[in-house]
Structures are given as structure tokens and as C-alpha cells.
Amino acid sequence: xxxxxxxRVLTLVPTLLAASFLVFMxxxxxxxxxxxxxxxxxxxxxxxAQLSRELGLDEPLWTQYVLWLGNVLQGDLGTSxxxxxxxxxxxxxxxxxxxxxxxxxxxxxxxxGVPIGIVSAMRHGSWVDQxxxxxxxxxxxxxxxxxGLYLILIFSVxxxxxxxxxxxxxxxxxxASNLRYLVLPSxxxxxxxxxxxxxxxxxxxxxxxxxxxxxxxxxxGLHPVRVAIKHIFRNALIAVSAAFGFTFAALVSEAVVTETxxxxxxxGRLVVQSILRRDYPVIQGVILVIVVFxxxxxxxxxxxxxxxxxxxxxx
Amino acid sequence: xxxxxxRNLELxxxxxxxxxxxxxxxxxxxxxxxxxxxxxxSGCGKSLTALAIMGLLEGTAVxxxxxxxxxxxxxxxxxxxEERRRxxxxxxxxxxQEPMTSLNPVYRxxxxxxxxxxxxxxxxxxxxxxxxxxxxxxVRIPDPMRRIDxxxxxxxxxxxxxxxxxxxxxxxxKLLIADEPTTALDVTVQRDVLELIRSLQARTRMSxxxxxxxxxxxxxxxxxxxxxxxxxxxEQAPTSTLFSNMSHPYTLGxxxxxxxxxxxxxxxxxxxxxxxxLDEAVPGCAFHPRCFAAQGxxxxxxxxxxxxxxxxxxRCHFPQGSSS
Numbered sequence: 207x208x209x210x211x212x213x214r215v216l217t218l219v220p221t222l223l224a225a226s227f228l229v230f231m232x233x234x235x236x237x238x239x240x241x242x243x244x245x246x247x248x249x250x251x252x253x254x255a256q257l258s259r260e261l262g263l264d265e266p267l268w269t270q271y272v273l274w275l276g277n278v279l280q281g282d283l284g285t286s287x288x289x290x291x292x293x294x295x296x297x298x299x300x301x302x303x304x305x306x307x308x309x310x311x312x313x314x315x316x317x318x319g320v321p322i323g324i325v326s327a328m329r330h331g332s333w334v335d336q337x338x339x340x341x342x343x344x345x346x347x348x349x350x351x352x353x354g355l356y357l358i359l360i361f362s363v364x365x366x367x368x369x370x371x372x373x374x375x376x377x378x379x380x381x382a383s384n385l386r387y388l389v390l391p392s393x394x395x396x397x398x399x400x401x402x403x404x405x406x407x408x409x410x411x412x413x414x415x416x417x418x419x420x421x422x423x424x425x426x427g428l429h430p431v432r433v434a435i436k437h438i439f440r441n442a443l444i445a446v447s448a449a450f451g452f453t454f455a456a457l458v459s460e461a462v463v464t465e466t467x468x469x470x471x472x473x474g475r476l477v478v479q480s481i482l483r484r485d486y487p488v489i490q491g492v493i494l495v496i497v498v499f500x501x502x503x504x505x506x507x508x509x510x511x512x513x514x515x516x517x518x519x520x521x
Numbered sequence: 522x523x524x525x526x527x528r529n530l531e532l533x534x535x536x537x538x539x540x541x542x543x544x545x546x547x548x549x550x551x552x553x554x555x556x557x558x559x560x561x562x563s564g565c566g567k568s569l570t571a572l573a574i575m576g577l578l579e580g581t582a583v584x585x586x587x588x589x590x591x592x593x594x595x596x597x598x599x600x601x602x603e604e605r606r607r608x609x610x611x612x613x614x615x616x617x618q619e620p621m622t623s624l625n626p627v628y629r630x631x632x633x634x635x636x637x638x639x640x641x642x643x644x645x646x647x648x649x650x651x652x653x654x655x656x657x658x659x660v661r662i663p664d665p666m667r668r669i670d671x672x673x674x675x676x677x678x679x680x681x682x683x684x685x686x687x688x689x690x691x692x693x694x695k696l697l698i699a700d701e702p703t704t705a706l707d708v709t710v711q712r713d714v715l716e717l718i719r720s721l722q723a724r725t726r727m728s729x730x731x732x733x734x735x736x737x738x739x740x741x742x743x744x745x746x747x748x749x750x751x752x753x754x755x756e757q758a759p760t761s762t763l764f765s766n767m768s769h770p771y772t773l774g775x776x777x778x779x780x781x782x783x784x785x786x787x788x789x790x791x792x793x794x795x796x797x798x799l800d801e802a803v804p805g806c807a808f809h810p811r812c813f814a815a816q817g818x819x820x821x822x823x824x825x826x827x828x829x830x831x832x833x834x835x836r837c838h839f840p841q842g843s844s845s
Contacts, residue, residue: 415580417622418617418619418622418623419622419623419624419625419626421577421617421623422617422623422624422625422685422688423625424577424579424609425575425577425609425610425614425615426609426610426636426637426640426688427606427607427608427609427610427611427640427641428606428610428636428640429606437625440627441625441626441627444627514627515626515627516626516627516672516674517626517672517674
């Protein structure tokens, strides 16, 4: 298992190098001179020339890449043109919201998705299954901004249970109770994703339930619920675990609309605003962070595979 | 009273609102300490009959349309699902054709055997572990102390079938149903597994239903034989009677299909034609399109079961042997 894990980590190195090169090239793929784009229309040629020198844009490309990669490895992702702050600290400000939002969303997805998925697989073809499948299709296709606005209307404006917008850091006054700001946004984000997980669990469980070993389990006289959870769901989890991982990773970038509806200071909104502000260093930094994040999740999914399926780790 | 007594079992596959009959009027009895062989080609209904006895048709498209199954005097078809589960794996157990896929790949074989024990016996985890070790030893798995922690994919097909047998024997069943237990195994392993089932039976005095398409396997192992064709029993007799006086042309055809190891032959005497599909209605005797002895009446009138001798029944207008 340990050797398997080390192997997986080593294979990430070329992946990350390739990804970092693409991210680095991003700023050079923008038509025109990066320095003049960064400075905007009002810059004088002297200012452009000076920034070019500061950014090292007069060096050969590969030198620039090596310098940039060296800085990145030391945690220096450049300086935001808009905030005049290091990119890393700009991203860190948004990361708290994004990570808490994604985690809370995953919590709802597991809380609702897993039991409903199991029940609809066990009762497949019945009215329970048809109702959950119909509900899942509905939530999978409802636009998040619409759902978000309705949740605000009902639970903030109508019932007054949860705040409708913003998110003060849990380090600020209020502490962990500030998490209530994230309840409605996380439910909004969870709905379509939980719907997909329900469909996936149902489909994988139906696949597994046709396998021979399930008949063996039933022949032991086990209760159908025990067969469904211990012998069908447990095996279906191998296929579903990958979806859990990628759902979690995708939540960070998927949250753009939700963060906008609920005015949350997350990474999704940071990207959109940075694009509008042409704050290229921030965009570049966020892409790099998301790439690393995806790679890390990918690694976790692989390790989860190995621990869920005894046939994997031996190779 | 017979341990297992099946009367006029009728099974049908639900297709739309209709039930297409797949097993018709099957009556069988298994006494204690006795082995019954059920023989027939693929699709003759022998496995479905076994699943019906075991109670594993739930979740398939096959329905029980009629008949009774009495086991130890109780009508199994009248039991509640919960009462039925108390019989499954405890008093009656089953092993299947596919040892490669019949064990759950994510659990150690020891856990799977322990699960079968603890489902019906109240004992501590340690006692169950010891029982699982004993069972692995009983089915002659080498080095059970180590093998109990193996995963199924670390074992060969023959070993996995032994684990399946160990699991089936976990609660000392009165009846073991073995559905083609050796079909998926190498020839040399086949003989070992059959020999194992035979010796276990001699030791535990359980009854066995051995389902096979191989008349040779059945002749070596069974006390009684039922030959099935297209959902019906076409011939039924004690093994010695059957082999000394085969009466149904289909049984003779099955025997002719066994390759003789001491003769070098170019062609096997396979039965011509194929089993008609469920949709094809065959008037008269279901076997007549493939039968070498078919005559006028065979094409129009379905032969009922008739006794050739007291314990020997055959469904044929023109039984062979006795008449010729």
C-alpha cells in the first residue's frame, strides 16, 4: 500500500510540470504584449518597458519559465495588478470561503445522496424510485441561480432562518456560528450534485446487484438491507468514490454562480472579477492552485480506490 | 417422509402480462442422506428448479406459478420471507456454477465464511473464526491459517469452489444444492471437488441435489436421477435402474454425447437440432423434432408420465429398451 502510494505521488511530478508550463504560457497566449495589457490603455511606452524588465519579459522564454517556476515553488505567484498585493494572499482570502463551502456542500451530498441512492436502488421500479428519480432529474436540471434565489426567498426573506448573503470569516466575531451564512449557498450547490450522485449510486448498485456474489450473499439467508449495504453498496462504492472526488474538486470552480448570488468572497467570484479586471497574475495563480487541487484530489481518489478494492493495491 | 418433496412445480417467466412456462409439472423427492442428480442441456429448467427450491427467484423475472415444495414437512412456499431466510444457508445451502464470481471480491474469505456462520448461530467472533478454520480444513484447503485471510482473487477456481462449499456447510445443512459445481473447473480439479462433495456427504449424512449436464458425473455420484428436457422431467429412476434400462430417447442421446476416454472417435453422437426457444410452441412431445424414434402420435399427443417399472418413470410414447 505504501509503495503504491509513493508510486502514485511520483507519477504526479510530470503531470504537474506539464500543467505548470501551460499555466505559465497562459500569459503569453494573450494577443499583444503582456506588459501593456497588464498596464492597460493609459500606460506610457516607458512604463511598459519598465514593467517588461521587472517581469523579466525581455529574457528568453525558457529562462522566464524556470525563474517563474522557482518563484512559484517558493510560494511567490506574482503580484495582483488590481489589489497591489501578492497573488497568494489574494487567493488565500478566497480559499477559506471556497473550502468551507465545498466541504459543507459535500456534507449535504453525502447526507442526502447516499441514503436516497441506496433506497432508490433497493426499490428500483417502485413509486419510491420513480419519485426520487424524478426529483433528482428536476434538481439536476434546475439552474443554480434560480434555486439560490428561491432558497433566499423562502429561508431568508420568508422564515428568516439563515442570512441571505456574505460570509464573515470564522476567525472573525461569531466564530463557527458564521457557518450559518454558508447553509443556503451549500444547499444550492449540493442539489444538482446530490442528484447526480443519487443517479450514479442507483446505477452502480443495480450493476453490482446482478453479480453472482450477491446471490451467494442472499443464499446465506442475510436480510435484504444487509445484502444491499454490505454486499451491493460497498462494492458499488468503488465506482462511486471517483465521482465523490471529482465532485469535490469541481465544486471550487463550479461555485461561481452560487458565490455571485450569495455575494460570497470565494475563489469562483475572484476568478470572474479578475477576468473582468484583466488581473492576469491572479487568474494565472488561481488556475495553478486549482490544477494542484485537482491533482491532489485525483491522488486521494486513487488511494481510496486502493483501500476500497483489495484487487488494486497488489499491482 | 421425504426430506424434500416437490409436487407439480410450475415456473414461468413474466413477459408483459403473460407467464411463459419454463418448468412444468416437476415432481421430485429427496430422502435423507440421498443424492439426486438432475441432468439436462442448458435451458432445460434445472437451475431454475434449484433456485426455486432455495428461494432465490426473488428479483428475477421467473415466478412460481403452481405446485408445492415441502422441506422437512413444511411448505416452503407458504413461509414468510423472514421464515424463509432462516432456512436459507442454515438447513439448506447452495453452491453455484461460477466459483470465480460467486465470492464477494472485497472481503476476505474468512469474513465471508464467518458471515454465513454468524447469520444463523449465536457464537463469539473467536468461536466463529475457529469454526471457519475447521471448515476450510474440512474442504481440504491447504494452510487454512494463512488462507483464511486471503481475498478471493488470490485463490484458484478450485480453491474458491472449496471456499463456497465451506460456506455452504457453515451451519450443517440438511440439504446441499450443487448447481453445476464443477462445470467451470479444470478436469482434474473437477474430480477432486466431486470427490470432496461425496466424502462430505458420507460424513455429514446430508442430502445433495447435484445439477449437471454431464450424465457421467451423475452416474458416479447419485442415488437417483431425473432427466429434464424443456422444463419437464422426461425420465426419472434410481441410477442403477436408469443406466441398465434407459428408456427415453433423450437420455440415450445424452449418454451418446459423452466422449469415451478409451476410444478414439472422430465424431460424438450429439443430439441433432437444438432446444426450441420458449416462444416456439411444439405440439405433442416436446422432444419429437430431435428424436430418432418419433412417429405419428409424437407430433400431436403429449405423452404423460408412465411407469416402466415401479420406481422408473418416463414421458415417452415409445420408450426404448423394454419394448425392443
